Amino acid sequence: MAEAVMGNVTGRGIWYKFRSFFNKNLLNIFAGSLFALLAIFLLYPIISVLLKSLWGDDGLTFDFYVEFFRYNFYYWSLLNTLILGVSTMIILVIVGFCFAYLTTRGPLWLRKPLKICALLPLAAPPYIFSISLITLFGRNGLINNLLNLNFNIYSWTGVITAQCLAFLPLSFMMIENVLNSLNPSLEETASDMGASEVRIVRSITVPLAAPGLLKAALLVFVMTIAEFGNPAILGGRNPFLAVDTYLAITGEGDFNMASVLSVVLITPCVLIFILHNYVLKGKGYATITGKGMAAEPKSMAPVIKIPFMIVSIPVAVMVLLSFGVILLGSFVKIVGVDNTFVIDHVLNTQSNIAIWNSIKVSLGAGLVGAIVGTLLAYVIMRGKFPGKQIMEMVALSGFALPGTVIGVGYIMAFNRPPFLLTGTIWIIILNCVFRFLAVGVEAGISKLHQISVEIEEASADLGADFITIFFKVVLPIMFSAFVAGFIYTFMTTMMSLSSVIFLVTPGFDLASVYIYLTAQLGELGLASATTMKVIAIVAVSLGILQIIARKTGLDVGTKQGA
Amino acid sequence: MQATQTPMLELRDVYKSFGDVEVLKGISAKIDKGELLTFVGPSGCGKTTLLRIVGGFTTATSGQVILDGEDIGKLPPNMRNTKMVFQSYALFPHMNVRKNIGFGLKLQKWPREKIETRVDELLALVHMEGLGERTIDRISGGQQQRVALARALALEPKVLLLDEPLSNLDANLRVVMREEIRNIQERIGITTIFVTHDQYEAMSISDRLLVLHEGIIQQIGSPIDIYERPANEFIAGFVGYVNFLEGTVDAINEETNMSYVITEYGKLELDHDQKDIEVGDEVVLVIRPETVSLSPSHGTERPNTFHGTVESQMYAGNLAKYTVKFGEKKMVVDHYNPMGSEKFSKNTKVKVTVPRAIHVLKRKSASANV
Numbered sequence: 001m002a003e004a005v006m007g008n009v010t011g012r013g014i015w016y017k018f019r020s021f022f023n024k025n026l027l028n029i030f031a032g033s034l035f036a037l038l039a040i041f042l043l044y045p046i047i048s049v050l051l052k053s054l055w056g057d058d059g060l061t062f063d064f065y066v067e068f069f070r071y072n073f074y075y076w077s078l079l080n081t082l083i084l085g086v087s088t089m090i091i092l093v094i095v096g097f098c099f100a101y102l103t104t105r106g107p108l109w110l111r112k113p114l115k116i117c118a119l120l121p122l123a124a125p126p127y128i129f130s131i132s133l134i135t136l137f138g139r140n141g142l143i144n145n146l147l148n149l150n151f152n153i154y155s156w157t158g159v160i161t162a163q164c165l166a167f168l169p170l171s172f173m174m175i176e177n178v179l180n181s182l183n184p185s186l187e188e189t190a191s192d193m194g195a196s197e198v199r200i201v202r203s204i205t206v207p208l209a210a211p212g213l214l215k216a217a218l219l220v221f222v223m224t225i226a227e228f229g230n231p232a233i234l235g236g237r238n239p240f241l242a243v244d245t246y247l248a249i250t251g252e253g254d255f256n257m258a259s260v261l262s263v264v265l266i267t268p269c270v271l272i273f274i275l276h277n278y279v280l281k282g283k284g285y286a287t288i289t290g291k292g293m294a295a296e297p298k299s300m301a302p303v304i305k306i307p308f309m310i311v312s313i314p315v316a317v318m319v320l321l322s323f324g325v326i327l328l329g330s331f332v333k334i335v336g337v338d339n340t341f342v343i344d345h346v347l348n349t350q351s352n353i354a355i356w357n358s359i360k361v362s363l364g365a366g367l368v369g370a371i372v373g374t375l376l377a378y379v380i381m382r383g384k385f386p387g388k389q390i391m392e393m394v395a396l397s398g399f400a401l402p403g404t405v406i407g408v409g410y411i412m413a414f415n416r417p418p419f420l421l422t423g424t425i426w427i428i429i430l431n432c433v434f435r436f437l438a439v440g441v442e443a444g445i446s447k448l449h450q451i452s453v454e455i456e457e458a459s460a461d462l463g464a465d466f467i468t469i470f471f472k473v474v475l476p477i478m479f480s481a482f483v484a485g486f487i488y489t490f491m492t493t494m495m496s497l498s499s500v501i502f503l504v505t506p507g508f509d510l511a512s513v514y515i516y517l518t519a520q521l522g523e524l525g526l527a528s529a530t531t532m533k534v535i536a537i538v539a540v541s542l543g544i545l546q547i548i549a550r551k552t553g554l555d556v557g558t559k560q561g562a
Numbered sequence: 563m564q565a566t567q568t569p570m571l572e573l574r575d576v577y578k579s580f581g582d583v584e585v586l587k588g589i590s591a592k593i594d595k596g597e598l599l600t601f602v603g604p605s606g607c608g609k610t611t612l613l614r615i616v617g618g619f620t621t622a623t624s625g626q627v628i629l630d631g632e633d634i635g636k637l638p639p640n641m642r643n644t645k646m647v648f649q650s651y652a653l654f655p656h657m658n659v660r661k662n663i664g665f666g667l668k669l670q671k672w673p674r675e676k677i678e679t680r681v682d683e684l685l686a687l688v689h690m691e692g693l694g695e696r697t698i699d700r701i702s703g704g705q706q707q708r709v710a711l712a713r714a715l716a717l718e719p720k721v722l723l724l725d726e727p728l729s730n731l732d733a734n735l736r737v738v739m740r741e742e743i744r745n746i747q748e749r750i751g752i753t754t755i756f757v758t759h760d761q762y763e764a765m766s767i768s769d770r771l772l773v774l775h776e777g778i779i780q781q782i783g784s785p786i787d788i789y790e791r792p793a794n795e796f797i798a799g800f801v802g803y804v805n806f807l808e809g810t811v812d813a814i815n816e817e818t819n820m821s822y823v824i825t826e827y828g829k830l831e832l833d834h835d836q837k838d839i840e841v842g843d844e845v846v847l848v849i850r851p852e853t854v855s856l857s858p859s860h861g862t863e864r865p866n867t868f869h870g871t872v873e874s875q876m877y878a879g880n881l882a883k884y885t886v887k888f889g890e891k892k893m894v895v896d897h898y899n900p901m902g903s904e905k906f907s908k909n910t911k912v913k914v915t916v917p918r919a920i921h922v923l924k925r926k927s928a929s930a931n932v
Contacts, residue, residue: 192618192714
């Protein structure tokens with residue numbers, strides 16, 4: 001027997017050796033390459049930013065930080081950013097709670113419409129609300145003119161409103177999830193004990209949801225301070241960190257100060273990322289076993305119902321109105337001023353070229369992102385090597401880091417050999433791949449959680465080698481996660497502005513950048529039409545993602561790129 | 563349990579439908595003060611829905627719920643003097659044991675010292691002294707069960723509702739807690755409704771059982787009634803295994819108090835206790851496996867005996883279980899305490915003797931036949 005096997009080995013020759021080498025080492029080869037990729041495309045740019053903030057012409061120096069704190073302008077920028085983050089966070093936790101309470105416990109007729117309104121902003125880039133707010137409340141805005149208001153939208157009110165609308169889905173989804181996971185028996189028991197609904201909300205629902213509310217608040221905070229579009233368009237004279245970083249580079253070419261601003265912006269993000277993933281992880285109240293009877297919708301007490309509706313319905317109307325004016329703005333000359341129908345905005349060549357460029361970049365990013373994400377998920381779940389946790393942390397960190405910071409990092413890291421990528425389409429694609437990697441990885445991990453490692457062991461037991469198992473068992477099982485990762489990366493890349501704005505070259509506009517520039521110039525028709533096209537593309541992608549999620553039980557779409 | 567006593571709780575013709583699905587189809591029942599009544603039935607029979615209607619978590623489509631003479635059918639849970647222990651216990655995870663038990667008292671604005679005294683009393687009642695400061699995740703499942711019970715009892719409700727309270731405990735603990743719940747219930751004399759799908763649990767804890775199936779009450783009665791005098795074939799089969807044997811009443815001898823039933827195995831001589839049985843009735847005999855005896859096929863002939871063959875046998879120490887075949891038909895025979903007596907192996911010819919005291923179900927009345 002042994003001889004026969006030996007004979008076989010030599011008989012198969014090189015191909016056999018090649019195959020057996022890969023059989024033994026494929027997982028490690030994957031792990032090694034992925035480590036290298038993460039190091040080059042995530043760590044290296046971030047480290048470049050860190051170094052640049054400390055490295056002047058004469059070597060190591062803290063001058064730039066001293067400068068940051070010396071000038072009023074910069075620490076106002078920091079203060080404004082924090083104020084924006086905190087106020088948006090507080091408002092959105094309250095609004096999100098009202099929405100989620102009504103969609104989980106409120107009257108049946110209201111649940112679906114409210115939920116749709118709360119999720120609608122997912123289908124649009126965050127800065128859509130800048131455009132719609134200008135259309136409604138700008139100097140020649142529809143409502144301003146209609147009611148003869150002298151309201152200035154280029155203000156704190158404008159920025160905060162836009163941010164709240166943009167990040168409503170994030171807050172709503174997280175809080176709804178928390179409220180849905182509470183055992184209904186708890187609220188029923190409290191009622192059985194004689195508690196009124198107000199009392200139940202105060203002493204049972206809110207305390208139990210508190211850890212989830214805190215997580216939602218922290219995520220909203222991170223997303224808001226990192227957002228570039230809304231403060232850039234509506235911020236007026238108020239400085240914000242993300243915007244100033246951009247201005248430091250485009251206006252003054254001051255990479256040192258841009259790096260300092262980036263580090264300042266990144267600090268709260270990193271702290272919260274750590275808090276969120278390592279301190280708060282698993283916190284919250286484990287639901288005690290036993291089925292919670294599907295509570296029959298009971299009528300809400302008016303003391304709760306009316307205030308909650310007063311909070312959420314106007315917000316829902318505002319969301320609908322925003323999408324409405326974008327649609328309207330695409331087809332009329334100037335909304336509210338000259339309402340003649342025109343098709344020019346939609347047919348504009350520059351806009352269409354920008355859309356086409358975005359589609360190309362997004363397809364590329366989607367494909368690369370899905371491959372890298374799926375492999376990462378597999379390696380993280382099945383590999384046995386030191387540094388796995390670090391690998392996972394780095395892979396997921398792209399999501400927590402502000403886009404502007406990674407953008408600054410990319411221009412500094414990849415404008416010289418050995419990685420000369422500046423000016424190519426690849427720098428944009430790779431940037432988006434690694435920023436939005438988290439969702440693909442998480443989809444893959446959740447898929448792998450569903451399937452037992454025993455499936456692979458059983459295949460091995462039946463005589464399959466690693467290569468066969470990988471291609472015939474693992475990849476087919478992970479295919480839905482692959483597609484989800486692809487579509488998600490595609491979608492977020494279509495909408496992404498904060499990072500790519502650093503990387504586009506003149507003559508190669510992306511849809512998001514084009515929207516930003518036209519909005520800055522007051523070309524609201526062009527901005528609206530382009531936004532509408534982006535929304536259409538994203539909506540279709542979301543639809544496909546929903547279908548996949550429903551068919552395969554994947555949990556995707558709970559995160560949103562800025 | 564006298565009929566003259568006003569019931570603590572009365573259900574009058576309760577209907578409930580969810581959309582097109584009728585879950586409860588006219589439930590009427592009375593529960594006396596201090597009684598423990600069990601709602602029992604297979605899953606989906608509507609027992610939990612009925613309990614939730616009593617508790618006020620669901621409102622009946624029609625019908626009345628009368629608590630101590632007052633119609634409470636439309637009141638929300640917080641306005642009713644019934645308290646529920648949920649299947650999941652529904653303990654508040656952000657409060658410790660004391661706070662959980664005292665929750666209802668605090669809502670009633672009891673002064674702090676009175677709450678403390680009452681909570682101590684309750685902790686003692688459920689044997690949880692000294693564990694009041696523990697958080698919920700640091701006590702065992704059985705202890706969580708006790709806390710949930712204490713919390714429900716704190717306000718001295720008129721009726722205590724228990725929704726499958728033992729289903730989350732392991733088998734041994736279930737027996738312990740079952741006895742403990744019964745113990746506490748009898749000690750404080752609280753009227754209690756207990757919901758379970760486990761018929762043995764229901765039999766062993768209850769004063770009376772209310773057996774529900776497909777939204778209809780199949781029978782209300784004491785455990786003895788249910789087991790020995792089941793109202794129909796469903797009830798008979800629901801509590802324990804039963805061999806059904808069809809027959810026709812051939813004759814009744816009022817003097818000897820005997821009835822004679824012709825079955826496919828032959829004529830059986832039975833005690834004539836059920837006076838509603840008449841000659842000519844088509845009946846089903848409820849033959850419990852443990853009431854039947856086996857003997858070798860030779861030996862003296864006795865009445866009510868058939869000859870058959872052992873098809874399979876299983877020996878479990880305290881019990882020898884046989885399946886005896888009579889042509890196409892089979893009968894299960896349980897021989898308890900088989901130690902020292904004769905065992906029968908597969909394919910042995912045996913005699914099966916059916917006792918005279920057998921419950922008879924009327925399938926078709928002779929008078930209706932005419």
